[in-house]
Amino acid sequence: MEGRPRDGRSAPRGLRARDGHDDSRPRRDEYLEALGAGMELIQHATGPLATNVYLLGDPGTREALAIDTAIPSAAWIAERLAQRDWTLKLIVSTHRHWDHTGDNAAVQAATGADIACHPLDRDGLEHPQPLFAPFPIPPSVPAVDLAEGGVIRFGSILLQVLHTPGHTEGSVCLVAPDDGMLFSGDTLFAGGWGRVDLPGGSADAMVTSLSRLALLDDPLRVLPGHGRPTSIGRERPLLELIVRDGRLPA
Numbered sequence: 001m002e003g004r005p006r007d008g009r010s011a012p013r014g015l016r017a018r019d020g021h022d023d024s025r026p027r028r029d030e031y032l033e034a035l036g037a038g039m040e041l042i043q044h045a046t047g048p049l050a051t052n053v054y055l056l057g058d059p060g061t062r063e064a065l066a067i068d069t070a071i072p073s074a075a076w077i078a079e080r081l082a083q084r085d086w087t088l089k090l091i092v093s094t095h096r097h098w099d100h101t102g103d104n105a106a107v108q109a110a111t112g113a114d115i116a117c118h119p120l121d122r123d124g125l126e127h128p129q130p131l132f133a134p135f136p137i138p139p140s141v142p143a144v145d146l147a148e149g150g151v152i153r154f155g156s157i158l159l160q161v162l163h164t165p166g167h168t169e170g171s172v173c174l175v176a177p178d179d180g181m182l183f184s185g186d187t188l189f190a191g192g193w194g195r196v197d198l199p200g201g202s203a204d205a206m207v208t209s210l211s212r213l214a215l216l217d218d219p220l221r222v223l224p225g226h227g228r229p230t231s232i233g234r235e236r237p238l239l240e241l242i243v244r245d246g247r248l249p250a
């Protein structure tokens with residue numbers, strides 16, 4: 001959740017504050033990519049904060065995984081699954097904010113998929129505190145813990161869990177090493193990072209988390225919770241500045 005009304009802090013260097021609308025070109029609210037091993041990634045930006053919802057599918061096994069179910073995304077997810085005859089195996093919440101979890105219960109009811117989040121953000125799913133949310137946020141009950149070093153595997157989908165607190169206590173990033181992708185939630189954006197001034201936020205924890213991301217390889221593509229994709233290489237100047245100073249830029 002980002003609330004009021006912006007999600008991320010922008011970096012210095014004259015970059016405009018990112019809010020998902022910082023691009024002068026028309027926004028695409030959906031894109032589809034073919035990945036290695038036949039895997040497919042579908043993205044959809046939705047809801048009042050233009051949250052990026054991701055569907056990852058393996059056409060071989062017809063298994064799929066959803067990342068961050070912003071309201072409204074349940075109908076979009078159901079439609080994309082039906083078009084491809086995919087079975088949703090898991091709903092992953094990168095963190096507990098309402099703009100990433102609002103349709104968890106609806107998607108679970110429609111698909112039977114389990115919900116996964118970090119244990120430190122579990123209570124936020126079970127007892128949503130929809131700060132600034134323009135609609136009610138139904139509770140959802142995670143069945144799967146995403147802990148540091150954990151692995152999610154379905155068919156040829158492989159995701160490794162990095163615990164990256166700072167935006168919330170239980171924020172995670174997911175690395176897909178075979179596909180060279182990082183799902184960064186609200187931890188890292190194109191040209192910025194997630195707010196640390198909301199409940200559970202911590203600038204110190206964010207510095208540590210971003211410093212970890214600085215250890216990743218430049219070609220790794222970054223698929224954030226809001227806004228356009230980027231890469232570790234493109235964010236490296238910002239990440240290295242944070243590593244060097246040991247604090248977030250003012």
Ligand SMILES: [Zn+2]
Pocket residue numbers: 001002007049051097099100186225226
């Ligand atoms: Zn968000």
Ligand SMILES: [Zn+2]
Pocket residue numbers: 001002095097167186194
């Ligand atoms: Zn958030």
